[in-house]
Amino acid sequence: MTDLNQFLARAERLLERLEGLLPAEPTAPDWAASTAFRWRRKHNSAALVPVPRPHQIRLGDLQDIDDKKDRIVANTRQFLAGKRANNVLLTGARGTGKSSLVKALLTEFATEGLRLIEVDKDDLIDLPDIVELLHGRPERFILFTDDLSFEDGEPAYKALKSVLDGSLAAVPDNVLIYATSNRRHLMPEYFAENAATKHLDGEVHPAEAVEEKISLSERFGLWISFYPFSQDEYLKVVNHWLAEFGVPPAAVAGARGEALQWALLRGSRSGRVAWQFARDYAGHYTE
Numbered sequence: 001m002t003d004l005n006q007f008l009a010r011a012e013r014l015l016e017r018l019e020g021l022l023p024a025e026p027t028a029p030d031w032a033a034s035t036a037f038r039w040r041r042k043h044n045s046a047a048l049v050p051v052p053r054p055h056q057i058r059l060g061d062l063q064d065i066d067d068k069k070d071r072i073v074a075n076t077r078q079f080l081a082g083k084r085a086n087n088v089l090l091t092g093a094r095g096t097g098k099s100s101l102v103k104a105l106l107t108e109f110a111t112e113g114l115r116l117i118e119v120d121k122d123d124l125i126d127l128p129d130i131v132e133l134l135h136g137r138p139e140r141f142i143l144f145t146d147d148l149s150f151e152d153g154e155p156a157y158k159a160l161k162s163v164l165d166g167s168l169a170a171v172p173d174n175v176l177i178y179a180t181s182n183r184r185h186l187m188p189e190y191f192a193e194n195a196a197t198k199h200l201d202g203e204v205h206p207a208e209a210v211e212e213k214i215s216l217s218e219r220f221g222l223w224i225s226f227y228p229f230s231q232d233e234y235l236k237v238v239n240h241w242l243a244e245f246g247v248p249p250a251a252v253a254g255a256r257g258e259a260l261q262w263a264l265l266r267g268s269r270s271g272r273v274a275w276q277f278a279r280d281y282a283g284h285y286t287e
Contacts, residue, residue, distance in 0.1 A: 028133050035110040038118045039130055046126060048117065048133065059104045062097050062271070063240050064233040068224050069101065072178075075222055076105050079176055080112050080140050086221025087164055087177040095272030096226040098180040099146045106142075115139045121148055124156035127163045135172045148181040157216065164219035179220070234269035235259060241278030247285055255281055 027047045029037055034050035059069055072088060079085035090098040106116040119130065124145065134141050145160075163171060217223070229237070238259045242252045262277040263269045 031115075031137070031139070035106060035114070036116045036118070039120070039123050039126060041123055041126065046123075046129065048130070051118075054106060054116070055103045056107055057100050057104045059101075059108050061240070061244070062101055062104060063237045064229065065097050065101070065226070065271075068097075068226065071222065071224055072101060072105065073108075076109060076114070076142075079142075080109060080114060082173070085176060087219070088179070088222045088224065089217060089220035090178070090180045090224045090226065091183065092226030093228045093270065094182060095268060095270030096229065097271045098226055100271070102142070102144050102146075102178050102180070113139050115141050117141055117143050119143055119145050121145060121156055125159045127159050131163065131171055131175055134175050137174060139174065141175050143175060143177045145177070145179045148179045149183050161216050161219060164216075177220075229269045229271070229274075231260070231269065234263060234274055237271050237274035238278055241275050242281060245278055245282035247278075247282050251285060 027045075029048040029050050034052060034054065036051040036054035037048040038051060040047060040049045059073070062069060068090075072090075075085050075088060090101065092098065103116070106114060117130065117134075119127070127143070130143065160177075164177060235256060238255065239252050242255060243249070247255070258281065259274070259277050262280075263273055266273050266276075
C-alpha cells in the first residue's frame with residue numbers, strides 16, 4: 001500500500017508540473033482601461049493588453065486620399081450602426097497612409113464604441129481565441145494586422161483564412177478584420193506558378209498555386225489600393241504637416257526645394273516621407 005501511495009504522489013507531482021507547461025486560458029482585459037489593445041503571448045499565456053496612449057492621428061491629417069477615406073469610413077459607420085459591413089484589405093505603396101488610416105478611425109469613432117485590437121502576424125493563429133473573448137461585448141471591434149504577408153506553409157495563413165470565411169464557427173457581428181499589406185495577394189508569387197496557367201476555349205484557368213494565393217485576399221470584402229504620390233500631392237502633405245508643426249506660412253512656401261530634395265534622397269514621395277521631412281524642418285526652423 002505504501003508503494004502505491006508513493007506512486008500516486010509522484011504521479012500527482014508530475015501532473016502538476018505538466019499543467020504548468022500547458023497553455024493557459026486567454027484572459028480578458030479591463031475594457032475600460034483603453035480604446036486600443038494588443039494581443040500579447042508570453043510563454044504559455046496570452047492576453048489582451050491595453051494600450052495606455054493610442055496614436056492620436058486624425059482623419060483630417062491624411063491628405064490626398066479622400067476617396068479611400070470615404071470608402072473605409074462608410075464601411076466602418078455601417079459596422080458601428082449594426083449593419084452589414086466587410087473586412088477590409090488595404091494594399092499598395094509603402095508610406096501612403098494605410099495603417100494611419102486605420103488608426104485614425106479609432107480617433108474618429110472611439111466615442112461611438114469602436115475599439116481597435118492589434119494582432120501581430122505571428123499571432124494570427126490565436127484568432128479563434130481572440131474572437132471568443134469579444135463575443136457578446138457591446139463594443140465594436142476591429143482586429144488590425146499591419147504589414148501582412150505570408151510565406152508558403154505558415155500556419156497563421158490558414159487561421160486567418162478560416163476566420164475570414166470558411167470556419168464552422170461564425171465570427172460575431174461585433175468583429176471585423178482590417179489588414180494592410182504591400183502585396184495584393186498577401187503571399188509571394190512566382191513566374192513558375194503563372195506558367196502553369198491553362199487556356200481552355202478562350203478562358204484563363206489559373207494554376208492551383210495561384211488560386212490558393214488569391215483565395216485569401218478574396219475573403220476580404222473590401223479592397224482599398226494606395227499608390228505613390230505625385231509631386232504636387234507630396235508637397236500638399238508637406239505643407240499640411242509644416243503648418244501643424246507651427247511653421248509660419250511664408251516659411252512653408254520657402255521649404256519647397258528642401259522638401260523635394262528630401263524626397264529625392266529617400267527615393268520616395270509618400271505621406272510618411274512628407275511627415276518625416278516636416279518634423280526635421282520644423283525642428284531646426286528659426287524665425
